[in-house]
Amino acid sequence: MITEVEAATLLRDLESFRVERTVSTGDMAKFSQAICAFANDLANSRMPGFLFVGVDDSGDPSGLHVTDELLRNLSGLTADGNILPAPAITAYKISLPNASDVAVVEVQPSDLPPVRYKGITYVRRGPRKAIANLAEEALLVERRTAAARTFDAQPCLGATLDDLALELFTNIYRPQAVAAEAIAENHRTIEIQLASLRFFDLGRNCPSYAGIILFAKDLLGWLPNAYVQYVRFAGTGMDSEVLSEKQFAGDLLTVVRELVTFVGVIISARPVRRSALEEQMVSTYPEAAIREFLMNAILHRSYEAPAPIRFYEYSDRIEIQNPGPLYGLARPENFPAQTSYRNPVLAEAMKTLGVVNRFGRGVIRAQAVLQRNGNPPAGFIFGEMFFGVTIRACL
Secondary structure, eight states: OOOHHHHHHHHHSOOBTTEEEESOSSOHHHHHHHHHHHHHOTTOOOSOEEEEESBOTTSOBOOOOOOHHHHHHHHGGGTSSSEESOOOEEEEEEEOTTSOEEEEEEEOOOSSOOOEETTEEEEEETTEEEEOOHHHHHHHHHHHHHHOOSGGGSBOTTOOGGGBOHHIIIIIIHHHHSOHHHHHTOOOOHHHHHHHTTSEETTTTEEBHHHHHHHBSSHHHHOTTOSEEEEEESSSSTTSOEEEEEEEOSSHHHHHHHHHHHHHHHOOEEEEEEETTEEEEEESSOHHHHHHHHHHHHHHSOTTSSSOEEEEEOSSEEEEEEESOOOTTOOTTTTTTSOOOSOHHHHHHHHHTTSOSSTTOHHHHHHHHHHHHTOOOOEEEEOSSEEEEEEEOOO
8 A cells, every 4th residue: 555655756757557547436447457457567567556546647636535435346346257367456545735535546466467357458558558469468478377376377287288178168168258359369379378368387288277177078087076075964964864965076167057957956945824815935045045155165165175065965954065264364253254265267267157246245145145035144164174154944
């Protein structure tokens, strides 16, 4: 967070690869493009970029009154899934010596470029914002490979292009991830196309783990525990009779589709009498809440851990556990307000595929659905090696 003195110095200077100024307060598309360009850090400065809202081209404040609503809107620009992968941003107000307010969006360089806004990569060439050309995208991909830290961005050594079902990428994923005009002009090899979306490591000449999880022909051959285990028990404990069990395995999109269909089948509804003449159908569990918690488990699980996701149905509750505890800045005391992504490349992919609608809202949305259905609030288990959620049956 910069000081008022630092901000005043930047405002007096010309626009540069680190500074953009605008008097507009409602052009969210323009703001998002600026955030994307700063996150890509084409100049490789490794310094934050600053979008100053409420400042004209000469650096003079426009007299803007910065409200909490404006700051919330600016902070939410990376939550709607239009900027992927979501960079780290901070929105705050500064007051200049002449008592004028300015809203500042501070954008950190991304460790996983290229960052795209609605499928298009934006960069800053000096003071100008522009759409990246092929050479600039290639440069960002090479830079990203060296900086990759999360498991899903790492190379899956030993795997090759032949291990991927490439039709899933070209026919399903790519049209949703990349703007149509970019695809039409695309003359790059399939390896470079995959690499630009963080699914292939050009330096090691192999798919990344995210590419394997999304498109592998045989996912369990590479990650033996990357599946969901469903068990239905007759009673309230694991010592009860097992009534049925099922394993969901395969590429991510197949697993998601099969789980959504399966949840729709197992969730039962019963009539509840509301008056002498009226009955209402109530589900034991709301389908939307179960789906939300399952998608969270898939997104946030540790794929390195030697355990599957557990989806257990007892006579009085459903328990979902994913290997891997809370990650990053997320703690029991700030959950679910604080979200950190163990698998940021998969987070981007799930948003692109429509599996996730908005970042950081899944648990809140699921709790609201449970309340409307008459279920108790979901309970959470913050284990040292896992994260769990318990959904109690409707009373």
